[in-house]
Amino acid sequence: MKRLAKLFLISVVSIFLLVLPLQAAGTIKIGAIFPITGPLATFGTSCANGAKMAIEEVNLRGGVLGSKIELLVEDDQYKPEEAANAAKKLIERDKVVALIAEVTSSVTLVVAPIAQQSKIVLLTPTATNPKVTQVGDYIFRACFIDDFQGEVMANFVYKNLKLKTAAILTAVTSDYSKGLAQFFKQKYTALGGKIVAEESYSEGDSDFRAQLTKIKAAKPEFVYVPGYYADVGPILLQARELGITVPFGGGDGWDSPVLLQTAGKAAEGCFFSNHYSPDSKELVVQTFVKNYQKKYGTTPDALAALAYDAAKLLVDAINRAGSTDSSKIRDALAATKGFRGVTGVITFDANRNPIKSAVIIEIKGGKQVYRATVKP
Amino acid sequence: MVDILQQIINGISLGSIYALIALGYTMVYGILRLINFAHGDIFMVGAFIGYFALGSWNLPFALGLVIAMIGASVVGMIIERFAYRPLRTAPRISLLITAIGVSFLLENLMVLIVGASPRSFPQSIPVDIYNIGGLILTNRQIIILLISILLMILLQFIVMRTKIGKAMRAVSQDKEMALMLGINIDSVIAFTFALGSALAAAGGVLVGLYFNKIEPYMGVMPGLKAFVAAVLGGIGIIPGAMLGGFILGIAEILVSAFISSTVRDAVAFIILIIILLVRPSGLLGKYMREKV
Numbered sequence: 001m002k003r004l005a006k007l008f009l010i011s012v013v014s015i016f017l018l019v020l021p022l023q024a025a026g027t028i029k030i031g032a033i034f035p036i037t038g039p040l041a042t043f044g045t046s047c048a049n050g051a052k053m054a055i056e057e058v059n060l061r062g063g064v065l066g067s068k069i070e071l072l073v074e075d076d077q078y079k080p081e082e083a084a085n086a087a088k089k090l091i092e093r094d095k096v097v098a099l100i101a102e103v104t105s106s107v108t109l110v111v112a113p114i115a116q117q118s119k120i121v122l123l124t125p126t127a128t129n130p131k132v133t134q135v136g137d138y139i140f141r142a143c144f145i146d147d148f149q150g151e152v153m154a155n156f157v158y159k160n161l162k163l164k165t166a167a168i169l170t171a172v173t174s175d176y177s178k179g180l181a182q183f184f185k186q187k188y189t190a191l192g193g194k195i196v197a198e199e200s201y202s203e204g205d206s207d208f209r210a211q212l213t214k215i216k217a218a219k220p221e222f223v224y225v226p227g228y229y230a231d232v233g234p235i236l237l238q239a240r241e242l243g244i245t246v247p248f249g250g251g252d253g254w255d256s257p258v259l260l261q262t263a264g265k266a267a268e269g270c271f272f273s274n275h276y277s278p279d280s281k282e283l284v285v286q287t288f289v290k291n292y293q294k295k296y297g298t299t300p301d302a303l304a305a306l307a308y309d310a311a312k313l314l315v316d317a318i319n320r321a322g323s324t325d326s327s328k329i330r331d332a333l334a335a336t337k338g339f340r341g342v343t344g345v346i347t348f349d350a351n352r353n354p355i356k357s358a359v360i361i362e363i364k365g366g367k368q369v370y371r372a373t374v375k376p
Numbered sequence: 377m378v379d380i381l382q383q384i385i386n387g388i389s390l391g392s393i394y395a396l397i398a399l400g401y402t403m404v405y406g407i408l409r410l411i412n413f414a415h416g417d418i419f420m421v422g423a424f425i426g427y428f429a430l431g432s433w434n435l436p437f438a439l440g441l442v443i444a445m446i447g448a449s450v451v452g453m454i455i456e457r458f459a460y461r462p463l464r465t466a467p468r469i470s471l472l473i474t475a476i477g478v479s480f481l482l483e484n485l486m487v488l489i490v491g492a493s494p495r496s497f498p499q500s501i502p503v504d505i506y507n508i509g510g511l512i513l514t515n516r517q518i519i520i521l522l523i524s525i526l527l528m529i530l531l532q533f534i535v536m537r538t539k540i541g542k543a544m545r546a547v548s549q550d551k552e553m554a555l556m557l558g559i560n561i562d563s564v565i566a567f568t569f570a571l572g573s574a575l576a577a578a579g580g581v582l583v584g585l586y587f588n589k590i591e592p593y594m595g596v597m598p599g600l601k602a603f604v605a606a607v608l609g610g611i612g613i614i615p616g617a618m619l620g621g622f623i624l625g626i627a628e629i630l631v632s633a634f635i636s637s638t639v640r641d642a643v644a645f646i647i648l649i650i651i652l653l654v655r656p657s658g659l660l661g662k663y664m665r666e667k668v
Binding site for chain 2: 037041230233237
């Protein structure tokens with residue numbers, strides 16, 4: 001009941017806001033919500049850095065529609081309730097014209113209905129679960145979806161690595177993890193591979209030995225762990241301690257320097273699918289990597305690249321819309337075609353998902369090494 | 377067969393950690409009749425002190441462990457002095473609510489100081505893996521088991537054989553009477569908190585070493601589970617806490633091994649409900665009628 005009342009209040013307020021004339025002068029505000037602290041801190045920080053850099057570049061060139069852009073970044077600590085509060089605050093109080101939010105699928109699924117209700121464009125840089133953009137026609141993403149990412153890994157494991165049996169260890173508390181596991185399994189079994197064990201854990205657990213002991217008994221040639229780095233590190237360590245020597249693999253949730261630090265040698269020879277590799281020779285990637293390193297002193301991971309692309313996509317849409325009216329921004333963003341981003345050429349399909357390629361990264365010598373590019 | 381044995385080994389390692397935390401719970405309850413909900417957070421504070429002692433100063437593991445235990449004792453005594461002592465004559469529920477408040481305070485204070493991100497614990501004891509006919513055992517599992525048994529024996533000795541232990545038992549039986557006989561209740565209770573906190577800190581450091589991950593909220597779940605372990609064994613009884621810890625650890629691992637890892641956390645609380653219904657005084661506890 002309380003929730004209904006809240007929703008009602010939000011809709012009333014947002015209708016009220018829509019009626020108000022938009023301020024023409026001053027800055028154009030874009031909101032961003034990321035988990036800058038908490039268990040996914042490196043994800044949130046990378047995204048915030050990437051988005052900030054993109055906006056700074058735009059402002060240096062005079063902004064868009066004759067005004068500068070102001071990026072308002074909120075931290076949600078990877079807590080859905082904090083993210084919801086931040087979204088309401090950004091929309092109602094700060095009156096942002098669009099949102100770049102959130103990193104994870106689970107939290108984006110909480111924020112997206114709020115943006116949809118208020119008819120504010122929400123562009124998530126990194127939420128890969130298919131359900132995210134199904135929330136409504138104001139929800140977009142800058143990354144590929146889990147159907148594709150799961151299939152890419154299944155193909156790679158079955159065809160390139162030639163491993164015919166696999167085990168899956170899923171985080172039951174994460175929509176992202178469940179989605180990836182499902183699509184990996186579908187594709188892998190369709191190719192002729194066999195899933196010999198399926199286990200699960202809750203995010204934030206610290207003891208995975210029971211599940212890993214079961215996986216070990218099933219003798220898989222490959223273990224798929226589509227989780228986030230904070231859990232994957234301890235999982236890899238405990239797996240190696242229990243004597244599981246086969247390669248592990250995962251999705252873009254593995255893309256954090258923290259994984260290499262915690263897991264160390266345990267991560268050697270593992271693979272994960274990702275959105276881009278900083279090793280790419282393309283000019284747009286090289287320029288981005290160089291500028292990012294100059295500004296922040298680290299090599300940008302895929303999250304930074306995606307957030308950078310997301311911010312640029314949004315500015316491009318505002319520019320083509322010729323207005324900060326949210327329905328016009330929405331239409332312009334949906335019409336994006338052949339946008340050259342750091343993470344590939346972006347064209348939105350009818351479901352507001354971009355069609356783009358993925359890369360496979362191998363962990364080798366304590367570093368992320370580019371292994372292959374897979375086109376859709 | 378090897379798998380079942382392996383799972384039991386996993387369970388014993390987990391159980392010995394629950395046991396260490398449960399010891400502190402049980403001791404404080406035995407003396408003050410207070411369920412110290414901040415105990416799980418003292419465990420976390422201990423882990424962080426150990427983290428800095430081992431990581432920043434590069435001390436040997438044993439020394440780091442001792443420093444963490446001493447540091448946590450001090451924290452425990454401060455909490456007792458400022459949060460619990462002023463409420464000693466207040467209704468028990470006020471004390472309980474204060475304990476929950478202290479728990480939140482410690483968690484958020486730690487988030488403020490070190491941030492909410494998980495950190496990997498310094499690996500000051502390298503892993504040695506022993507393979508006995510397919511059964512995997514690591515030196516860390518053995519160390520954890522030995523340290524917890526050793527600390528339990530030490531605790532039992534302090535409580536049963538020393539003068540301060542005798543005073544603790546006296547205070548637990550009748551505070552006013554103990555006071556009349558010249559026992560300094562304040563210092564006995566402070567000592568109890570120090571001892572319990574030291575054990576929790578030892579648990580924290582061992583958990584850091586074993587799971588290689590610490591963060592400010594790491595004490596919440598183990599704290600609740602250790603509470604269940606203490607109730608299971610009979611709250612207030614030292615060997616009972618140890619027994620409860622082991623049973624709980626093994627039960628949890630066996631459930632995730634043979635039923636489903638999804639219901640793992642539920643097991644502890646199902647056990648709690650059953651024990652409260654069937655045998656409220658715990659496995660080793662004697663049923664005592666409340667005097668009216």
